[in-house]
Amino acid sequence: MPYIQTSDSTQLYYREWGTGAPVLFVSAWGFSGAMWEYQMLYLSAHGLRCIAFDRRGHGRSDDPGRGYDIDQLSEDLAEVIAQLDLRDLTLVGNSMGCGEIVHYLARHDTSRIARVVLVSGITLGMLKSADNPQGFPREASEFAIARMQLDRPAYMTDGAIKYFGLGSTWPGPPQLSAEMVQWAIRLILECSPKATIECFRTSAQTDFLPDLPSCTVPTLILHGENDQIAPLNLSGRRTAQGIAGSELKIYPGGSHGMFLTHKERLNEDLLTFIQG
Template sequence: MPYFTTTDGAEIFYTDQGTGQPIVLSHGWPLSSDAWQVEIKRFYDAGYRVIAHDRRGHGRSSKVATGHDMTTYAKNLAELIEHLDLHDVVVIGHSTGGGEVVRYAAQFGKGRVAKVVTAGAVPPIMLKSESNPEGTPIEDLDGIRTNVLKDRSQFWLDLAVPFYGGNRPGVDVSEGLKEDFWRQGMLVNLIAAYDCVKAFSETDQADDLKAIDVPIFIAQGDDDQIVPIAAAAKKSIELVKHGTLKVYPGASHGIWGAYQDELDQDILAFIAK
């Protein structure tokens, strides 16, 4: 299995499939690159080179106790892209990964990034405040931290339900999908899982969005129960220079089912423009 070592000594697992224009995928919390398996195949079949990594502390990467902030995540992504000497790159991020690719494109990816895609992404900032009343209250975020410490195994099972919209009438989320969320969650270092909550919720990325000078496709479901769309996609589109927003009716935070099918088609169409 391929790994590379960052300048601060973390070993990052990644998968690299295919040839052609590179697409680099950044996963959400508390998952791993396994969350992108369907996209890896679809984009590979479409003729692209597809790379996906496990963020530090997640999946098969080093269970390091430090560096769980958006800037370090983006620096690690930059080091991976430089390690593979990728150019004309399309970076795609879901949830926390959306914050990672936005910061990467804004601060580290000049001259390498061709396009950016985010889905259910956390920018510009998730935390509720006087200036961001649509955001997530700090009490809810503290509740996540409490549950991660108290019984993370049960919490991943519980979280998978709203993550994929399984608490909505008529939505049938398979046990396999929920258990795969649990499986990936259980691979996260506890320190990484805990500290990443602050990274994904309290990092102000308004300036990152303003700095992106390449086309960006911003996608989000209007029934996202994890990242409030009014604080995320609908604000992000107002800050970027060359943005396209698509809201998916009834879609959850998790990428699966009909939402996944439509989103993947839209991403391929956006890349091909």
């Protein structure tokens, strides 16, 4: 069965399509590896071995009710890489998954890693502080958690509008069917409520800025101009400044959910960078 057992006996599910150089996908907050369907179909058809795992408490992985701090999550990523013996590896993260990647790189050597792609990354502290005056107040984070505890389906459904930039007045508004949006919401709701709440807190309250200099491999940063979850100037641009030699590509009108709204361009950029 496609499971990896971590050091604390948590079973992590993974899916694998294709052969060739490996690409490991690390999912956004609240999503299982199933979110990468369109990227994995495209890249595996172009000669790459695509692997996506479900974070603990997400998708088909175990729901242990613990281990949602960034240290444990990055160790889970390390165990996936080691147990599958992945080398010359491309790591692709989205949103919270970008934080897990840079924290992994700060705690482990990069000998197995060929390159990194950070999509719509939350890779800096998102909370307001003296060093981060543009951040969000802590009260906003706790209010969001309270809403999830009260009515998680309603919170996730409301959040989809901002997440995908639906109704945006920016150029090139996303064209997503109602069915596609409902599929994305369903993926989130299938994950453990305990895991989604604890991972939300980890993602919102962890500052990954000290980890960024550890990302010494070729790095591509893809960020939407209309990202309302991790605004471009707060996250994408500052991440690029913190990773020496990285390349930042800005998607005009791009929202936080570019893995669906801009999947064709995203797939092409991934393939070009990996094969480059």
